[in-house]
Amino acid sequence: xxxxxxxxxxxxxxxxxxxxxxxxxxxxxxxxxxxxxxxxxxxxxxxxxxxxxxxxxxxxxxxxxxxxxxxxxxxxxxxxxxxxxxxxxxxxxxxxxxxxxxxxxxxxxxxxxxxxxxxxxxxxxxxxxxxxxxxxxxxxxxxxxx
Numbered sequence: 001x002x003x004x005x006x007x008x009x010x011x012x013x014x015x016x017x018x019x020x021x022x023x024x025x026x027x028x029x030x031x032x033x034x035x036x037x038x039x040x041x042x043x044x045x046x047x048x049x050x051x052x053x054x055x056x057x058x059x060x061x062x063x064x065x066x067x068x069x070x071x072x073x074x075x076x077x078x079x080x081x082x083x084x085x086x087x088x089x090x091x092x093x094x095x096x097x098x099x100x101x102x103x104x105x106x107x108x109x110x111x112x113x114x115x116x117x118x119x120x121x122x123x124x125x126x127x128x129x130x131x132x133x134x135x136x137x138x139x140x141x142x143x144x145x146x
Contacts, residue, residue, distance in 0.1 A: 005075070005076065005077040005078070006077055006078040006080075009033070009035065009073070009075075009076075010074075012073070013030070013033050013038065013070050013073050013074055014033060016073065016081070017030045017066075017070060020066070022062065023040075023066065026047075026059055026063075027042060027043055027045065028040050028041065028042045028066070029041045030070065033070070035075070036071055036075055036105060036106040036109075037074070037103065037104065037106070038067050038070040038071045038103075039101060039104070040070075040102040040104075041100070041101055041102075042099060042102075043098070044095075044096075044097060044098055044100065053096070054095050054096045055096075055100055056095075057091060059095075059100075060089070060091070060095050060102075060120050060131065060132050061087075061134070063100060063102035063120065064087070064089060064104070064118035064120050064132060064134040065084055065087055065118070065134070065136065066102070067103060067118045068087075068104035068105070068116035068117060068118040068134060068138070069082050069083075069084055069116070069136070069138055071104035071105050071106050071116055071118075072104075072106055072114040072116050072138040072140075074106070075114060076114075076140050077142075079142070080140050080141060080142050080143060081140075081141045081143070082114070082138045082140060082141060083138065084136060084137075084138060085113070085136075085137040085139050086136070086137050087134050087135065087136035087137070088134065088135050088136075089133070089134045090133045090134070092130055092131055093122070093130070094122075094131065095120070095132070096122060096124065097122035097123050097124030098123055098124060098125075099122075100120055100121065100122055100123070100131075101120070101121045101123060101128065102118055102119070102120045102121075103119050103120075103121070104116055104117070105117055105118070107135075112140055113137055113138065113140070114137075114138040114140065115136070116135070116138060117133070117134060117135050117136070118132075118133075118134040118136065119132070119133055119134075120132035120133075
């Protein structure tokens, strides 16, 4: 993997994650930030369940999008940010376990567009099982004054 153009990418990604109120709403954490990869954890609790008791697919998509997006952000220049252009998510199994882990990874970095992927695992009885797979396109947004 090519080195990040931002030597402070860990701090910048963590600060951006902390600004996302939606992540706090679902009780998400960001325990891993590496160059080209991040990991988001969400406990399974009744506030994010759908009618069958599984974690709602919208939450699964939300953490896949965020994990892959933050993985892309680790590869951008200082002061730049990222936005999702599109993603395709396949649900492979119900999100039924004690917690979810979304692992995002950069597949190909370009100057303007970054292609990423995310795998979402459900953890049940300490065993991980893949429940969703996502491919995503990210656009790099240079710092602008508002």
